Amino acid sequence: MKIATWNVNSLSVRLPQVLDWLAAHPTDVLALQELKLTDDKFPASAFQEAGYQAQWFGQKTYNGVALISKTEGSDVVKNIPGFEDDMSRVIAATYPDGAGGSLRVIGAYFPNGQAPDSDKFVYKMRWLDALRDWVKTEMEKHPQLVLMGDYNITFDELDMWDPVGLKDTIHCTEAEREKLKALTDLGLTDSFRLFEQPEKSYSWWDYREFAFRRNRGLRIDHILVSQAVRDQATACVIDRAPRKNERPSDHAPVVLTLG
16 A cells, blocks of 8 residues: 655646656555645546545645545545634545555645744644644544645754754744654654665755755655554655656655555
8 A cells, every 4th residue: 555645836737747646656545735726626537537536625825635545535524623724734534444444544734834933833833733632532543544744844953954054944943843743742653764764865845046956955744654554664755756847846745655
């Protein structure tokens, strides 16, 4: 079983790239972020023609998340229950795991936070607290759970191209990392770090200053897994190839293989 996450930075622009990627890399569940389109504009038929089901939660111009899957998801939840939010950031569904059980998948586009001294950062902290509380209850109901998406947070210096220059900047603050640790403390594991990885492995690169070519990036796209899923993990990689496309997203897919 393969599951993946990819911030496509506008599905309207990147739809052909997503379909091409799925054709080359058949995936059981793909979480997309930053759709940047309303629900009525979602290209469900294009995914159906490619053999995939879709659940989506759109928003004009900003945000938006979706789950693209080979089998239809059930028990769909949009955004964090009990947390009032006008941003489309979270979508969850349950899928068959291929072995008679079920896998709960939560796809999320975490708030950027803008800057540590901004109102948007305060919102990010509140949102992260609400997410943790909800994920805790989800884990109690679903032993096999995956939380994946664009976290907009690095784990540590290994996830930063310039640990000194970027220290305490957005995505790299101790406050954000404490909230990320609160998620892993629930019993979730960073699947990427389960395996030996190349040095300077990143999932996002700025469009400016030839950042991708110079590999000046951050690892901010993560797949966290519960213990039951961790036990099945056999590989986790960042697929840098789509970042080389013409008009690419600034993010690359992260892919986890189970079984």
